[in-house]
Amino acid sequence: MIRFEAASKSYKVNGALVPALQPVDLAIEKGEVFGIIGHSGAGKSTLLRMVNLLERPSSGKVLVDGRDVTHAEGADLRRLRAGIGMIFQHFNLLSSRTVADNIAFPLRLQGGTPEAEITARVDELLKLVGLEAHADKYPAQLSGGQKQRVGIARALASKPGILLCDEATSALDPQTTASVLELLADINRRLGLTIVLITHEMDVIRRVCDRVAVLDAGNVVELGTVADVFLHPQHPTTRRFVAEADHREGRGPEYPGIPGKLFRLSFHGDATYSPMLSRVVRDTGVEYNLLSGRVDRIKDTPYGQLTLAMHGERLDDALAQLRAAGVDIEEVVK
Numbered sequence: 001m002i003r004f005e006a007a008s009k010s011y012k013v014n015g016a017l018v019p020a021l022q023p024v025d026l027a028i029e030k031g032e033v034f035g036i037i038g039h040s041g042a043g044k045s046t047l048l049r050m051v052n053l054l055e056r057p058s059s060g061k062v063l064v065d066g067r068d069v070t071h072a073e074g075a076d077l078r079r080l081r082a083g084i085g086m087i088f089q090h091f092n093l094l095s096s097r098t099v100a101d102n103i104a105f106p107l108r109l110q111g112g113t114p115e116a117e118i119t120a121r122v123d124e125l126l127k128l129v130g131l132e133a134h135a136d137k138y139p140a141q142l143s144g145g146q147k148q149r150v151g152i153a154r155a156l157a158s159k160p161g162i163l164l165c166d167e168a169t170s171a172l173d174p175q176t177t178a179s180v181l182e183l184l185a186d187i188n189r190r191l192g193l194t195i196v197l198i199t200h201e202m203d204v205i206r207r208v209c210d211r212v213a214v215l216d217a218g219n220v221v222e223l224g225t226v227a228d229v230f231l232h233p234q235h236p237t238t239r240r241f242v243a244e245a246d247h248r249e250g251r252g253p254e255y256p257g258i259p260g261k262l263f264r265l266s267f268h269g270d271a272t273y274s275p276m277l278s279r280v281v282r283d284t285g286v287e288y289n290l291l292s293g294r295v296d297r298i299k300d301t302p303y304g305q306l307t308l309a310m311h312g313e314r315l316d317d318a319l320a321q322l323r324a325a326g327v328d329i330e331e332v333v334k
């Protein structure tokens with residue numbers, strides 16, 4: 001539904017062209033929540049803003065719903081943008097307008113919608129984002145989380161098929177972040193909306209996204225389902241993001257003198273809650289020390305990750321049994 005075909009971007013700085021994004025090939029499916037993660041300056045905003053042509057690619061193409069929109073102008077561009085909502089880190093609300101008027105703003109700007117219809121739509125959106133009681137307040141009277149809810153309602157006013165989220169939770173505390181992400185997941189499920197979000201936090205990706213692209217210095221260096229990328233990060237940049245999200249320990253020097261080899265065991269889905277480790281340990285007689293562990297969720301699916309030091313004569317057998325039961329095992333170099 002959204003395709004980048006060798007889409008690149010360079011900016012003119014002091015007369016010289018500076019590359020921000022190398023040619024990117026990427027397909028984002030209808031109805032998925034797609035995350036783009038990268039450090040500051042990696043090119044995330046540039047890539048996101050090419051979807052609604054706030055930035056035009058310097059080369060290559062952008063296709064939305066199968067249509068090449070790279071050079072869309074005038075009415076075509078307006079139609080494209082009406083079908084794509086956007087929310088921002090700092091909400092970008094109009095401070096002199098009430099919540100209801102902020103939400104109604106794009107419909108009034110667009111024109112052609114009768115006022116009674118606008119009022120009904122605003123009521124519906126206020127309910128969707130849980131702000132029924134705040135319609136007549138001004139942005140300054142709202143918390144950050146409430147402001148972002150207004151931003152979301154406003155972005156959905158013209159019933160877009162795509163929602164772009166530009167660091168939408170970066171200015172919010174962890175609890176408010178969780179509730180806004182939950183709202184986005186709910187909207188995705190209920191309205192079948194395609195959501196593309198950019199973030200520098202792996203935890204945001206883990207909570208709501210189906211797939212993720214990792215950007216590094218203008219290149220997509222890793223792309224896959226969140227479970228694959230989160231549990232088996234390949235690129236050094238991805239590994240760093242995952243380690244930050246995990247507060248992960250388990251690298252050699254922290255465990256001097258621990259006998260055996262170190263392994264990271266990853267469980268995903270039903271395997272997470274099955275007692276297979278104790279079964280295998282009993283059966284093979286291997287010994288283990290638990291060095292670190294975490295059980296959590298990737299979107300709606302449980303996962304677990306344990307770092308163990310294991311030793312025993314039948315270690316290979318134990319590893320083979322665990323693998324056969326669907327556990328991913330990675331040896332950690334001490």
Ligand SMILES: Nc1ncnc2c1ncn2[C@@H]1O[C@H](COP(=O)(O)OP(=O)(O)OP(=O)(O)O)[C@@H](O)[C@H]1O
Nearest residue numbers: 011012013020038039040041042043044045046047
């Ligand atoms: N309008 C512009 N003019 C010149 N250079 C730009 C412009 N916009 C972005 N850049 C440069 O392009 C590169 C990518 O920027 P971009 O904003 O896409 O990265 P980002 O990953 O979104 O970073 P951040 O997380 O800090 O917003 C950076 O080096 C940035 O300085």
